[in-house]
Amino acid sequence: xxxxxxxxxxxxxxxxxxxxxxxxxxxxxxxxxxxxxxxxxxxxxxxxxxxxxxxxxxxxxxxxxxxxxxxxxxxxxxxxxxxxxxxxxxxxxxxxxxxxxxxxxxxxxxxxxxxxxxxxxxxxxxxxxxxxxxxxxxxxxxxxxxxxxxxxxxxxxxxxxxxxxxxxxxxxxxxxxxxxxxxxxxxxxxxxxxxxxxxxxxxxxxxxxxxxxxxxxxxxxxxxxxxxxxxxxxxxxxxxxxxxxxxxxxxxxxxxxxxxxxxxxxxxxxxxxxxxxxxxxxxxxxxxxxxxxxxxxxxxxxxxxxxxxxxxxxxxxxxxxxxxxxxxxxxxxxxxxxxxxxxxxxxxxxxxxxxxxxxxxxxxxxxxxxxxxxxxxxxxxxxxxxxxxxxxxxxxxxxxxxxxxxxxxxxxxxxxxxxxxxxxxxxxxxxxxxxxxxxxxxxxxxxxxxxxxxxxxxxxxxxxxxxxxxxxxxxxxxxxxxxxxx
Amino acid sequence: xxxxxxxxxxxxxxxxxxxxxxxxxxxxxxxxxxxxxxxxxxxxxxxxxxxxxxxxxxxxxxxxxxxxxxxxxxxxxxxxxxxxxxxxxxxxxxxxxxxxxxxxxxxxxxxxxxxxxxxxxxxxxxxxxxxxxxxxxxxxxxxxxxxxxxxxxxxxxxxxxxxxxxxxxxxxxxxxxxxxxxxxxxxxxxxxxxxxxxxxxxxxxxxxxxxxxxxxxxxxxxxxxxxxxxxxxxxxxxxxxxxxxxxxxxxxxxxxxxxxxxxxxxxxxxxxxxxxxxxxxxxxxxxxxxxxxxxxxxxxxxxxxxxxxxxxxxxxxxxxxxxxxxxxxxxxxxxxxxxxxxxxxxxxxxxxxxxxxxxxxxxxxxxxxxxxxxxxxxxxxxxxxxxxxxxxxxxxxxxxxxxxxxxxxxxxxxxxxxxxxxxxxxxxxxxxxxxxxxxxxxxxxxxxxxxxxxxxxxxxxxxxxxxxxxxxxxxxxxxxxxxxxx
Numbered sequence: 001x002x003x004x005x006x007x008x009x010x011x012x013x014x015x016x017x018x019x020x021x022x023x024x025x026x027x028x029x030x031x032x033x034x035x036x037x038x039x040x041x042x043x044x045x046x047x048x049x050x051x052x053x054x055x056x057x058x059x060x061x062x063x064x065x066x067x068x069x070x071x072x073x074x075x076x077x078x079x080x081x082x083x084x085x086x087x088x089x090x091x092x093x094x095x096x097x098x099x100x101x102x103x104x105x106x107x108x109x110x111x112x113x114x115x116x117x118x119x120x121x122x123x124x125x126x127x128x129x130x131x132x133x134x135x136x137x138x139x140x141x142x143x144x145x146x147x148x149x150x151x152x153x154x155x156x157x158x159x160x161x162x163x164x165x166x167x168x169x170x171x172x173x174x175x176x177x178x179x180x181x182x183x184x185x186x187x188x189x190x191x192x193x194x195x196x197x198x199x200x201x202x203x204x205x206x207x208x209x210x211x212x213x214x215x216x217x218x219x220x221x222x223x224x225x226x227x228x229x230x231x232x233x234x235x236x237x238x239x240x241x242x243x244x245x246x247x248x249x250x251x252x253x254x255x256x257x258x259x260x261x262x263x264x265x266x267x268x269x270x271x272x273x274x275x276x277x278x279x280x281x282x283x284x285x286x287x288x289x290x291x292x293x294x295x296x297x298x299x300x301x302x303x304x305x306x307x308x309x310x311x312x313x314x315x316x317x318x319x320x321x322x323x324x325x326x327x328x329x330x331x332x333x334x335x336x337x338x339x340x341x342x343x344x345x346x347x348x349x350x351x352x353x354x355x356x357x358x359x360x361x362x363x364x365x366x367x368x369x370x371x372x373x374x375x376x377x378x379x380x381x382x383x384x385x386x387x388x389x390x391x392x393x394x395x396x397x398x399x400x401x402x403x404x405x406x407x408x409x410x411x412x413x414x415x416x417x418x419x420x421x422x423x424x425x426x427x428x429x430x431x432x433x434x435x436x437x438x439x440x441x442x443x444x445x446x447x448x449x450x451x452x453x454x455x456x457x458x459x460x461x462x463x464x465x466x467x468x469x470x471x472x473x474x475x476x477x478x479x480x481x482x483x484x485x486x
Numbered sequence: 487x488x489x490x491x492x493x494x495x496x497x498x499x500x501x502x503x504x505x506x507x508x509x510x511x512x513x514x515x516x517x518x519x520x521x522x523x524x525x526x527x528x529x530x531x532x533x534x535x536x537x538x539x540x541x542x543x544x545x546x547x548x549x550x551x552x553x554x555x556x557x558x559x560x561x562x563x564x565x566x567x568x569x570x571x572x573x574x575x576x577x578x579x580x581x582x583x584x585x586x587x588x589x590x591x592x593x594x595x596x597x598x599x600x601x602x603x604x605x606x607x608x609x610x611x612x613x614x615x616x617x618x619x620x621x622x623x624x625x626x627x628x629x630x631x632x633x634x635x636x637x638x639x640x641x642x643x644x645x646x647x648x649x650x651x652x653x654x655x656x657x658x659x660x661x662x663x664x665x666x667x668x669x670x671x672x673x674x675x676x677x678x679x680x681x682x683x684x685x686x687x688x689x690x691x692x693x694x695x696x697x698x699x700x701x702x703x704x705x706x707x708x709x710x711x712x713x714x715x716x717x718x719x720x721x722x723x724x725x726x727x728x729x730x731x732x733x734x735x736x737x738x739x740x741x742x743x744x745x746x747x748x749x750x751x752x753x754x755x756x757x758x759x760x761x762x763x764x765x766x767x768x769x770x771x772x773x774x775x776x777x778x779x780x781x782x783x784x785x786x787x788x789x790x791x792x793x794x795x796x797x798x799x800x801x802x803x804x805x806x807x808x809x810x811x812x813x814x815x816x817x818x819x820x821x822x823x824x825x826x827x828x829x830x831x832x833x834x835x836x837x838x839x840x841x842x843x844x845x846x847x848x849x850x851x852x853x854x855x856x857x858x859x860x861x862x863x864x865x866x867x868x869x870x871x872x873x874x875x876x877x878x879x880x881x882x883x884x885x886x887x888x889x890x891x892x893x894x895x896x897x898x899x900x901x902x903x904x905x906x907x908x909x910x911x912x913x914x915x916x917x918x919x920x921x922x923x924x925x926x927x928x929x930x931x932x933x934x935x936x937x938x939x940x941x942x943x944x945x946x947x948x949x950x951x952x953x954x955x956x957x958x959x960x961x962x963x964x965x966x967x968x969x970x971x972x
Contacts, residue, residue, distance in 0.1 A: 029880060032882075036882075039882075105832065109833040109834060114833075136835065138879045152883050166799025168796075170799075171877060171878070175876045176876070246806065247806050248805060250808075250815045251809065257798075283803075312654065312744035314652075314654055314655070315740050317655070317769075319737035319740040320737040323737065324734065348589075348600075349590035349622065351740065353740060353743050390654075391657060391658050392654070392657070393636055393657035394636060395636070396518075396638055
């Protein structure tokens with residue numbers, strides 16, 4: 001199979017924005033796109049188009065795309081739906097390669113008029129070879145091409161590609177990932193997918209050298225067998241993470257009204273995704289969590305975790321959540337437990353089972369010895385260190401700050417001294433009091449190269465899925481996909 | 487049944503802290519308790535005790551409790567376990583009413599020595615009538631009595647009582663609740679429960695007039711039938727929320743090592759809690775979420791929700807999560823949908839099904855009309871308004887700030903204009919970019935008296951459990967428990 005090359009979508013040399021005027025008195029989407037591209041440093045030419053003409057943000061507004069002197073590669077349409085056929089007709093004369101319709105009011109609405117309009121613009125663009133993104137979507141984010149739909153997301157490129165049938169969820173995912181130090185190659189918010197659909201985009205990302213991990217928010221697919229075939233190919237080449245929604249009847253109906261997608265039974269989806277080796281997640285947050293593991297955590301040999309932390313209550317919760325997520329917490333051998341007693345000095349307030357509760361934090365040397373002793377267990381595949389701010393019950397905020405900084409320093413010191421894979425959980429992240437401390441800790445740990453999760457249950461679920469994937473990969477190994485994970 | 491009056495635990499007139507010295511070179515728990523009580527403004531006498539004597543924080547250190555001139559009501563023990571029998575013997579001579587053993591190293595450890603020591607101190611206190619909290623716990627937090635184990639938690643009293651078999655989880659719950667504007671009457675971190683156990687404390691809270699809602703973190707119980715009977719009585723008098731852990735085999739073993747609790751089968755617990763009308767939750771966060779609903783949300787007549795918000799993707803996720811949690815999203819009548827079309831002007835970019843996506847936010851008047859139109863549906867029991875920061879894909883941070891403030895203002899304006907119960911979801915709370923905005927919004931909404939949840943799935947689960955409870959309550963109504971919920 002030779003997949004379509006869609007590079008032209010991500011690196012246009014010029015963009016016309018239909019509907020961008022200087023009007024600020026009500027929400028002006030065209031202006032927002034213009035502001036976004038300028039703030040993002042898009043390096044090609046930008047041509048605002050609006051019937052009133054004039055000037056906006058230092059740029060001349062053209063009354064019609066046909067008046068633009070130079071070549072126009074790409075159009076962002078932010079005009080009302082009823083004017084789009086004329087826009088397409090005009091664009092055909094200018095040799096435009098692609099139009100992104102932010103414009104909504106097509107087949108996703110209940111009125112017959114929308115369906116009719118969508119058919120009309122598809123017919124017009126087919127004739128002229130123009131490809132369509134959308135309608136009813138945010139379009140393209142590609143830092144390398146200077147393209148964005150939002151001025152505040154990162155200009156940094158990264159290895160993650162995303163196909164999203166919701167612009168809002170794409171934006172949410174990018175914000176969430178950016179704040180975790182995860183960046184994107186290309187994100188396509190594709191809306192109704194009237195022309196380029198999820199299969200086209202997935203096939204493209206398979207071959208895209210900038211994309212090492214493919215993620216997708218899917219409400220439903222238009223060409224089931226083709227999508228499945230592409231998924232199968234994709235999963236053998238790079239990790240593929242799918243967040244499939246519209247699983248309830250009501251959800252499916254909402255999806256249909258949102259982007260016309262046909263949802264399909266959730267049980268069928270679950271089976272198919274498992275079969276092809278795609279990783280199924282149940283939220284945007286989980287998508288980011290699994291991506292974080294894929295990017296930074298070496299593959300554990302199996303599901304046997306040893307959890308180490310401070311706090312008996314947190315240890316009990318971790319045990320429940322890890323087991324619930326399908327991980328194992330093997331019993332530590334008597335020898336190891338005696339070793340831990342020797343290192344820690346006393347059993348009081350501590351637990352030398354798995355999870356291990358070291359109770360009090362007594363510096364990096366002792367912590368390294370403790371972790372090495374646990375690592376030495378043959379039946380342990382990987383280590384999880386939990387840092388629970390709000391579980392330090394007795395101490396004040398300033399003590400907490402000091403102890404946490406020593407704890408985080410000690411964890412960072414483990415790097416390169418421990419062979420088995422390590423993951424970190426920073427929990428109680430949501431309390432106002434410890435938010436700043438949590439953010440600083442997060443940054444230090446992730447700069448040191450650790451995968452850091454934000455709660456015990458989120459860590460348990462993401463680790464379990466990551467390890468299932470590693471296991472699947474071992475039995476379906478090809479030359480290329482091994483590179484994608486550590 | 488006449489339950490034991492334990493008021494003396496929460497309002498001692500004098501506290502001796504065994505182990506509080508000026509030593510700062512290693513972690514000094516006695517000193518931490520002292521600092522906590524002073525910072526909290528405890529108004530009784532405080533007597534530090536340490537064999538070295540001297541002075542700490544302006545207070546004379548007594549070498550032995552017997553040297554203290556005045557009456558001692560309450561002792562906090564932060565000395566090593568082997569010295570505790572002597573402390574109890576000395577305390578017996580002073581007419582002490584209760585000792586809280588922060589000290590660990592008793593029956594929760596594997597060494598026989600711990601079990602033996604625990605039996606010894608129990609025998610000694612039984613003889614003298616001293617009651618024990620713990621050992622191996624943080625003890626008591628009671629703002630009205632000036633008692634705390636942490637200097638940073640709120641001095642404000644509130645309606646929530648908590649029994650916790652983990653000090654860390656109690657501290658976490660208090661921080662989490664405080665940051666949501668929820669305050670406590672009494673929290674008891676009870677550790678091993680060697681003397682006063684979960685049944686004693688539960689029976690006490692049933693009769694405690696300051697406690698309107700009982701919450702408990704339970705690893706296991708010592709007297710099953712008695713606890714069950716107390717639970718049954720409790721649930722008929724006030725709402726009872728139970729977070730039962732140790733549900734996996736490993737979790738149960740961790741619980742035994744933590745506080746000697748016998749966990750019991752999770753299926754049995756689930757059945758029993760349901761039967762007695764207690765609300766079972768699966769995390770500290772969920773405990774706080776359900777408490778927030780109990781405190782501020784009028785009881786919905788049933789499980790039929792109407793969800794209103796901005797964002798198609800967020801609407802689809804909400805549909806899936808609400809249905810998954812056992813809520814219903816009834817179809818809106820044609821008349822209502824036509825009414826919404828009339829109010830909103832156009833269908834483009836909007837969804838007039840349930841969830842309703844109003845796409846763009848156009849001021850308080852239009853929003854009130856929209857919400858009133860949806861409220862008018864006979865088959866809708868309650869309304870949920872979702873505010874999704876990071877789903878506003880196209881706009882910059884400053885635009886987002888402006889639009890959100892208008893949106894929040896408009897929600898606040900609904901108060902007293904809408905009869906059906908309303909809950910709010912502020913999601914995408916975790917992103918750095920929108921954290922400040924989210925916190926401000928949270929405060930405005932909760933000051934206006936709304937119940938605010940922090941994510942779609944958390945809202946769905948908490949609302950479903952809250953409504954199940956309201957339904958149970960209707961069929962088991964007594965004079966007293968009706969008052970506890972709105």
